Amino acid sequence: MSDDEPSLLGPEATAALDDFIRAGGVLIDRLKDMPSDRVGEVLADPVAAVIAVGKKLGVQWQGSIEELVAYAKSRLAGDYAVDEFGFDPEFTERLFLPVMRLLAEKWFRLELRGLENLPADGSALLVANHAGTLPLDAMVLHAAVFDATGRHTRMLGADLVFTTPYSHDFARRIGATVACPEDAARLLAGEQLVSVFPEGFKGLGKRYTDRYRLQRFGRGGFVATAVRSQVPIVPVSIVGSEEIYPMISNASSLAKTLGFPYFPITPLFPWLGVLGLIPLPSKWIIEFGEAITTDELPPGAADDPGTALQITDQVRITIQNSLYRLLDERPGVFF
Known part of the structure; x- marks a missing residue:
């Protein structure tokens, strides 16, 4: 260090x-x-x-x-071997995915819907809600997509992930890279499935009282990237991640001192120490919505703020409505 x-x-x-x-x-x-x-x-x-x-x-x-x-x-x-981004497929498939698969299937009892909306080949941008204090939702999504399609999702992560000691190597190894237009465009040009979480830390670190209420999706940067690359956008709705670490406070003063966007205070953490890091066994549902095509948009659409915001709102509203529907259909939080 x-x-x-x-x-x-x-x-x-x-x-x-x-x-x-x-x-x-x-x-x-x-x-x-x-x-x-x-x-x-x-x-x-x-x-x-x-x-x-x-x-x-x-x-x-x-x-x-x-x-x-x-x-x-x-x-x-x-x-x-690793690729130009540091992705190590062998490490991911031998060590990372078996653990995430166990967590998803046995602990969270993950249910998948809309798998027919995942492309079997070619590039696509998977846009998902983000929550749960720690980014387990992104990792569970990776495991679910790989098991369903045999394809890895290349996650776009915040700068903090790649500037924090020890986490940046792990993130790179499992296929993540910095959430910037340049890296996203290179991955999409390489026929990859790219996952993005536009809420960022605003979604990941929101309090339990705000669960399943989507935060802002930014200014449409992910839409501009998809339009330039002429790839479909697949809305992804994740139910279950909000309950794994119910955050009752973000301890903003302490978080600022530590250089974090938030410091989670939950009913179990930090009171139980390491045991407080065990996620609660909430029932998870991941639904893949119908793809939104971008290859028929007129030239210059990627640079039109109005088009970007319109599609951003369409994706956000689609995910929000799906979340409300899935919550009504889920029997209970922990079963």
Whole structure:
């Protein structure tokens, strides 16, 4: 951690974390110097233990113990590929998605609707509501879309995600990039599914009393990007994320001191410490609405503020109405 990066922990916790990271680095250096057959022996038992625990919890790991050991060895040797944005498909599919799949299916009992509205190929911009204190909704959406279509969603994230120590590497590795027109346009030109959450931190950090009331969708930047790229916009409505961490206060003064957009105070956090970070098992529904086409708009529409705002309002109203309908259809918050 550089001296100019803000520390999100106290000095003692930061020192302990740095010691842990250094120790891990020493272990990795030692493993790199070992013969390949010896590395396999060293890693076999820990990997087997992780697989066993995961299976008891219901995680469906991709690959056998031998394959996962080989995967770990390739990681230590630096023998793996990422794309120009830092996306690591192997890491995502082997480690990240199995955990998110377990969370979605077993904990949140996720129900998907409107899957026929997801394109089987070609680019599209998935526009979703955003809530829940932590961005679990974006990650669950990634897992749901991948399982339904075999395609990854490339998430657009706020600058804070990529300037916070430790989180930026993870975000890049699972396919996220900065929410800017340039990166979005490059992804869409590469035939990718791109997910965007126009509410940003305003939606993610709103109080429980404002649940399922959409915040502003900005000034239509995501619409302009879709129009320029001539790709469809798919409205996505997510019910369930609002209840996982019911925020009763955002502790604005403390958040400002820490450099956060908000600091969540919930019925369980920070009172129960780490246990307070366990999300409540709310019932989730994700619905994919009918795509809004953009390829038939006249030239110059992307630079017309009126067109951008009109389509922005159309997407926002579509999602808001869907949220109200899904809430009426959901049997209850936790069942």
